[in-house]
Amino acid sequence: MAENRAVAYKAPGVVEVIDVDYPTFELKDGPGVNPANIGRKVPHGAIIRTVATNICGSDQHMVRGRTTAPANLVLGHEITGEVVEVGPGVEFIKVGDLVSVPFNIACGRCRNCKERKTGICLNVNPDRPGSAYGYVDMGGWVGGQAEFVLVPYADWNLLKFPDRDQALEKILDLAMLSDIFPTGFHGAVTAGVGVGSTVYVAGAGPVGLAAATSALLLGAAAVIVGDMNADRLAQARSFGCETVDLSEGNLVDQIEQILGVPEVDCGVDAVGFEARGQGHGADAKEAPATVLNSLMDVTAAGGALGIPGLYVTGDPGGIDEAAQKGSLSLSLGTGWAKSLSFTTGQCPVMKYNHGLMQAILHDRVHIAKNVNAKAITLEDAPRGYAEFDAGAATKYVLNPNGFLDAA
Known part of the structure; x- marks a missing residue:
């Protein structure tokens, strides 16, 4: 044998x-x-x-x-x-x-x-x-x-x-x-990325970097990657992305500084259920809905969110009883009011x-x-x-x- x-x-x-x-x-x-x-x-x-x-x-x-x-x-x-x-x-x-x-x-x-x-x-x-x-x-x-x-x-x-x-x-x-390459690509495609799009990718880990790469491959005009890890943000800049450090200020304000408007056409969640609250540096506490809610805030009305980030139905380490079952406090009203579409699940x-x-x-x-x-x-x-x-x-x-x- x-x-x-x-x-x-x-x-x-x-x-x-x-x-x-x-x-x-x-x-x-x-x-x-x-x-x-x-x-x-x-x-x-x-x-x-x-x-x-x-x-x-x-x-x-x-x-x-x-x-x-x-x-x-x-x-x-x-x-x-x-x-x-x-x-x-x-x-x-x-x-x-x-x-x-x-x-x-x-x-x-x-x-x-x-x-x-x-x-x-x-x-x-x-x-x-x-x-x-x-x-x-x-x-x-x-x-x-x-x-x-x-x-x-x-x-x-x-x-x-x-x-x-x-x-x-x-x-x-x-x-x-x-x-990760098809997963990132799926996130960009389902977010509606095309020629001339402006895109925000939450998360500069490998899937986020793959999503950013995919957005560029699909013809995006500007790809912005957000994270709180300086080395990962540097990696995103190495192939032509703009970046926002979420420990250094409000996401909407930073996007407006880059694009001149406080919103993007397309949003990608490459973080998932272990997301941390924005604007608090390395000590940011876990806030599993924060990425999805921030994406709804910054994505233009009629836009779409690609969500390749993993969410689970069983999380023993969740911050509360709801999170342990995969139930998150989403601002679904924001998504509804802006007519946003969502695509989740395995690529x-x-x-x-x-x-x-x-x-x-x-x-x-x-x-x-x-x-x-x-x-x-x-x-x-x-x-x-x-x-x-x-x-x-x-x-x-x-x-x-x-x-x-x-x-």
């Missing part, structure tokens, strides 16, 4: 690299696996040798103890890899293919998948629509921060890179296709990843540079998590099998 090493959540603030089973074409019992999925056969799956697997802010929510994730859950949903084995039901994906794995697990057969709503597939999670690798309440599919991982419905889910050598030359950029990665792959391969965008991607070893994952949690302006990319040594 081949060996396998993986990054697992142990307790709040603690991750470890542990020995785990090598994948098989059957879901086994384990931490977080939905009982209804135990024993599920996966003849349509492929086993992937991981080329790159990224640390995501969504992982960080679990590691902070802000979800109901169980101990020893194997983490990781941002996966790029090489196919090493395929099940008997796989027809088109071949051993040796280099592929991007959308973080959404989708069957390709249900009504939602057929309508390109792959973030809410009906057949992969017995509890609710939608699934993902290595994530709490997402069906229990084993995470990809590992040397090897199983991908179900391989012919449907996997995006094959057309040329192996070209892909390896741009592998850090292509590693962003599994989640349907497959809707965008092929086009964004082409943009990368043809040098139209350099997403790895914009999010400051940095390759580290699998064994170094605990340090990567700690530094990311401390606010590092870095997108950490794990390198379990040495493919990224040159990067």
Whole structure:
């Protein structure tokens, strides 16, 4: 039996690299696996040798103890890899293919998948629509921060890179296709970004930087990124964004100083439920509705909000009983009065990843540079998590099998 090493959540603030089973074409019992999925056969799956697997802010929510994730859950949903084995039901994906794995697990057969709503597939999670690798309440599919991982419905889910050598030359950029680049792009698209738009992106973490990159790719005239982390704001400025430091003054006033008017056409929430109140620096207290309310304030009437930031239905660390259930004090009256539209939920990665792959391969965008991607070893994952949690302006990319040594 081949060996396998993986990054697992142990307790709040603690991750470890542990020995785990090598994948098989059957879901086994384990931490977080939905009982209804135990024993599920996966003849349509492929086993992937991981080329790159990224640390995501969504992982960080679990590691902070802000979800109901169980101990020893194997983490990781941002996966790029090489196919090493395929099940008997796989027809088109071949051993040796280099592929991007959308973080959404989708069957390709249900009504939602057929309508390109792959973030809410009906057949992969017995509890609710939608699934993902290595994530709490997402069906229990084993995470990809590992040397090897199983991908179900391989012919449907996997995006094959057309040329192996070209892909390896741009592998850090292509590693962003599994989640944050399409997610940021989805946030910008659903916010209505187009040629000449003015855009406010709340949050300068990797998803916020990806949303800002996407807004520029879509033709925005001005992209403003807001945060309270000076290093992350500097990263946003490095590729042409304007920035506002939310610890140094009122958001509306700062936007007016940049644009001459106190509003933008489009707003993107790239923060989610662990948002902090604005204008209070490093000591700002958690205020989970603050980003959504501020976006409604600054987005012009008739505009739209793209909300790729994560919101959950179970948060043990929520500031009050309502927040612990995902109930927030939204100023919905503001949104109604201004006729704003909202788009929330998982990004349907497959809707965008092929086009964004082409943009990368043809040098139209350099997403790895914009999010400051940095390759580290699998064994170094605990340090990567700690530094990311401390606010590092870095997108950490794990390198379990040495493919990224040159990067």
